[in-house]
Amino acid sequence: MKLFDVYPINPINIVKGVGSLVYDDKGTEYLDLYGGHAVISIGHTNPHYVMRLEDQLHQIGFYSNSVEIPLQKQLAEKLGQVSGKEDYQLFLCNSGAEANENALKLASFYNLKKKVIAFKGAFHGRTSLAVSATDNPKIIAPVNETNNIIFLPWKDETALVEAFETNDISSVIIEGIQGVGGIQVAPEGFLQKIRSLCDEHNAVFIADSVQCGYGRSGKFFSHDFAGVNADIYTMAKGMGNGFPIGGIIISPKIKPAYGMLGTTFGGNHLACAAGLAVLEVIERDNLLQNAAEVGGYLIEELKKFKQVVEVRGRGLMIGIELPAELSSVRKDLLFKHHIFTGEAKPNVVRLLPALNLTKAYADRFLEAFAETLNQ
Numbered sequence: 001m002k003l004f005d006v007y008p009i010n011p012i013n014i015v016k017g018v019g020s021l022v023y024d025d026k027g028t029e030y031l032d033l034y035g036g037h038a039v040i041s042i043g044h045t046n047p048h049y050v051m052r053l054e055d056q057l058h059q060i061g062f063y064s065n066s067v068e069i070p071l072q073k074q075l076a077e078k079l080g081q082v083s084g085k086e087d088y089q090l091f092l093c094n095s096g097a098e099a100n101e102n103a104l105k106l107a108s109f110y111n112l113k114k115k116v117i118a119f120k121g122a123f124h125g126r127t128s129l130a131v132s133a134t135d136n137p138k139i140i141a142p143v144n145e146t147n148n149i150i151f152l153p154w155k156d157e158t159a160l161v162e163a164f165e166t167n168d169i170s171s172v173i174i175e176g177i178q179g180v181g182g183i184q185v186a187p188e189g190f191l192q193k194i195r196s197l198c199d200e201h202n203a204v205f206i207a208d209s210v211q212c213g214y215g216r217s218g219k220f221f222s223h224d225f226a227g228v229n230a231d232i233y234t235m236a237k238g239m240g241n242g243f244p245i246g247g248i249i250i251s252p253k254i255k256p257a258y259g260m261l262g263t264t265f266g267g268n269h270l271a272c273a274a275g276l277a278v279l280e281v282i283e284r285d286n287l288l289q290n291a292a293e294v295g296g297y298l299i300e301e302l303k304k305f306k307q308v309v310e311v312r313g314r315g316l317m318i319g320i321e322l323p324a325e326l327s328s329v330r331k332d333l334l335f336k337h338h339i340f341t342g343e344a345k346p347n348v349v350r351l352l353p354a355l356n357l358t359k360a361y362a363d364r365f366l367e368a369f370a371e372t373l374n375q
């Protein structure tokens with residue numbers, strides 16, 4: 001059998017990882033500033049994480065949501081404590097798309113309305129509603145087409161107000177920092193406006209924190225910079241440091257009912273052990289502060305390169321926009337300097353490293369970046 005060939009891949013076979021470094025099958029060392037697409041939050045094979053998962057595997061790996069799983073309650077408690085959203089409720093699932101799918105559905109169950117506001121440049125995943133709310137017609141199949149999604153220009157308050165005046169809005173879904181869209185930071189005033197319009201119109205504010213959440217921005221949720229709460233936060237990626245786990249946290253005003261949401265795998269024992277290990281390390285090693293400090297340092301240093309069009313982002317979610325003629329920078333970083341980075345269109349280098357990236361590794365990148373630009 002062949003693989004279903006949907007990914008353009010680099011000819012590199014990664015067989016080992018330690019912290020911010022990964023190694024291929026020939027023993028070549030790479031600096032990982034991509035984290036497998038923002039997934040590695042506490043570093044590859046973090047010892048506490050490995051120990052937690054190993055211990056759990058020796059006890060029980062999986063049982064379904066038909067029995068008590070105390071680890072879920074422990075995870076909810078820890079997440080409330082670390083995120084500061086202690087009065088929220090946790091529903092666990094398996095991926096970012098699934099988190100957004102559940103959030104959009106839950107919003108509609110809550111206010112019995114249908115229309116969703118999403119934004120140009122947004123990426124919310126590949127399941128039915130999540131992909132419909134994603135601004136990329138190429139990945140929307142005919143069966144996903146719906147007139148329930150209203151796409152608005154990014155950061156356009158006038159369009160936002162008008163959409164609320166002319167439609168019965170169920171929810172607004174927005175990334176605090178657009179990732180796939182090229183590291184675009186949502187202005188604080190814009191998030192505050194969404195909050196007040198949602199309150200006024202009984203709509204649900206959904207903060208897609210799948211990529212920009214879990215401490216990546218230097219705050220637990222990047223939407224927190226605006227000083228307002230969303231009704232639902234969606235999470236995945238960094239939540240399990242590579243173990244597939246996603247979740248949504250839900251404001252106390254939205255009440256649960258049996259059968260409203262559900263999943264076979266979500267919240268299983270192993271996933272919870274991974275999720276707990278991540279939060280324990282984030283807390284123990286002060287990783288929000290490290291993301292803010294090392295990220296802030298990188299952003300300031302990157303702004304000094306005169307060839308760079310713009311540096312955007314917060315904490316360790318950084319976009320470096322380059323002019324079209326510097327289109328081979330990412331490739332050079334990978335194949336000449338052995339540094340993994342991400343990309344966004346048209347020519348943005350995306351940095352999404354582990355939250356415990358050291359300043360020494362940041363400097364290693366800056367040196368390689370300078371050399372690449374000067375070639």
Ligand SMILES: Cc1ncc(COP(=O)(O)O)c(C=O)c1O
Pocket residue numbers: 095096097098100123124125126175179180208209210211212236237
């Ligand atoms: C902001 C955002 N939301 C949702 C998703 C979908 O997550 P997943 O690939 O885990 O379904 C992604 C993935 O890149 C994302 O960046």
